Amino acid sequence: MESKKYLLQEKDIPTAWYNIVADMKNKPLPPLDPKTKKPIKAEDLYPIFAKGLVDQELNETDAWIEIPEEVRDMYKIWRPTPLVRAYGLEKALDTPAHIYFKNESVSPVGSHKLNSAIPQAYFCKQEGVTNVTTETGAGQWGTSMALAAKHFGMELAVYMVKVSYHQKPYRRSMMQTFGAEVIASPSMSTRAGRDIITKYPNYQGSLGTAISEAVELARQTPNCKYVLGSTMNHVMLHQTVIGLEAEKQMEMAGEYPDVVIACFGGGSNFSGIAFPFLRHKLTEGKDIRIVAAEPASCPKLTRGQFQYDFGDEAGYTPLFPMYTLGHNFLPANIHAGGLRYHGAGSIVSQLKKDGLMDAVDVQQLETFNAATLFARSEGIIPAPESSHAIAAAIREAEQAKLEGKQRTILFNLSGHGLIDMAAYDRYLAGDLTNYEMTDEDVAKNLAQIEQIL
């Protein structure tokens, strides 16, 4: 094992987030009110989201948005995160490529999600909110939000997708340790939950259903706001601290990436590492490839359709423009729980539509092969989600070898896998299988959705 770290100092933590929308020629289409099909206004979102966050969500003009001092102070607990040259992995692959990764797994919760949980809690607190509610799939977001809510003195209720609630008991206990209340979703505590349990008594839950439950609770509880861990513009904004640091660190290394890669659930860690580099492409015409790596079992960017769809299963959210598999999509039970979501965020969807980025899909077994090679050559056990990025980076490195060309690859290690060892156990025992969605599955799902575009 051999690697080299590029470290920044506390003073190098960015002082502003990068708002890519300001630099996009084609802005994302506006979210629509599902009843009137008219663009929603900020006032429509204020009952559910903190005002400060809504204003960030709809900001199309300011490329830089200042990071509040209290948020930067919290970032100092683990930021700046290291950029690592993965010599061990390069050697194992015998590739001429230079591979770098940004290590977001060093946060107190083990993933990048805290980068947005802290500002979301901060802006809620600013407005006198006392209770926050959210959903979580694999538990990474819920854990981040539990820590952030506790820090700012608010109560948090988390709807956790039922299958994860049972498969990942330690993520549940992490949330409870930070003081959050955790409810398995679907639950009987909301109308959305009761409706789906009545229809499908054995339903093991999905992020879409958990979002419906959390939004319903926020609407019905005074002084309670809803927060979420991916897809929306303000979440992408907060995550840009990843790429802004990586930009400086690549300079320290004296290199510039030919390709930037991240795994893709709703797009937050992808946007975080990619947008600051995409900025060079948008504003200076720089030649750089940006690649999102998604599971073959949940391929919204590679095989979904660009159209308006709901963010949740029950249809409580506004309609967002997105690449989607349909909000009624029930994803296969792969171990990368954080990637099991039907749609992509609006900004990323527009960038994909405009050909400014690429997407690839990866089968479950390939991701675990990549994860194991990475663990053995770099000494870090990656999250099953992050392993999609590693697998895509390995493909690039192998291609470089075939072509006999140097290529500089940067990927985001969005989290570690130390609480996902049950998944590794299954892999090591030879019990894991691949799941792929057929084009017919995708078409069948999408046929049930109202066509608005």
Ligand SMILES: *Cc1c(COP(=O)(O)O)cnc(C)c1O
């Ligand atoms: C949640 C999560 C993801 C997927 O979410 P994005 O918003 O697409 O980044 C990826 N990796 C880890 C470790 C996660 O916790």
